[in-house]
Amino acid sequence: MRKDIEIPKAENIHIVAINEYDEEVGAKLWTVYFINNRETQIETVLVMSRGNTEDKKTTTLRRNLGNVAPKQAIKIEFIAEAVLAFTNEYLVTFFDGSRMFERKFTFTPNSISESNTVKLPAVDTDGILAK
Numbered sequence: 001m002r003k004d005i006e007i008p009k010a011e012n013i014h015i016v017a018i019n020e021y022d023e024e025v026g027a028k029l030w031t032v033y034f035i036n037n038r039e040t041q042i043e044t045v046l047v048m049s050r051g052n053t054e055d056k057k058t059t060t061l062r063r064n065l066g067n068v069a070p071k072q073a074i075k076i077e078f079i080a081e082a083v084l085a086f087t088n089e090y091l092v093t094f095f096d097g098s099r100m101f102e103r104k105f106t107f108t109p110n111s112i113s114e115s116n117t118v119k120l121p122a123v124d125t126d127g128i129l130a131k
Contacts, residue, residue, distance in 0.1 A: 010101035012037040015047075015090045016120050017079060017112045018127035030084070030112055032076045034092065036068040037122045042101075043067045045094040047076055051086035053109070058083055068094075071122045084112050090130060105130035 014035040022029050032049070036042055045065040051058040065074050079088065088107040093100060107130050117126040 008099070008101055010092065010094070010103040013042075013092060013094075013103060014121060015076075015092065015105035015130040016073075016123075016127045017107065017130070018120070018123075018125055019114060019117075020125075022078070030079045030081075032079055032090070033073045033123075033127075034065060034068070034076055035073045035120070035122050036070060038096075039070050040096060041067055041069050042094045042096050045074075045092065048091040049077065049089065051083045051088040053086050056086070058086065073123050079112065085109050088112075088130075107131075 014037060016033050016035060017030045018033060019028050019030050021027070034045065034047055045068050047063045047065060048060060050060040061077065063076055068074060087109055090105040091102070092105065093102045095101070107128065112128050116128055118129060120127045120129065
């Protein structure tokens with residue numbers, strides 16, 4: 001039974017948005033990253049992302065990030081200006097040893113903005129931490 005399966009909440013991992021210059025586009029874009037701020041490598045990192053408002057929603061995207069080393073940040077996706085007003089959710093699952101972990105992160109509507117940036121863990125830049 002599903003209720004009998006214990007999936008503990010993952011600690012020391014983060015989903016963040018960083019406003020950075022993209023050479024291909026020639027402009028600054030908000031980019032979403034996964035950060036492993038743990039002291040150990042984590043394995044089979046899967047990230048599901050989706051956005052929604054009361055009357056609109058984005059496509060659900062799934063990404064396999066593979067194994068992520070300690071203190072490493074991996075780019076997930078660019079986030080379009082048009083969906084910054086949406087609630088943007090990221091569900092992260094991974095294995096540490098033989099245990100599976102899961103955690104949901106959310107950027108609330110309009111929370112991704114320059115006025116909300118803070119110093120980010122494990123990377124030397126400012127950005128937005130998903131809650």
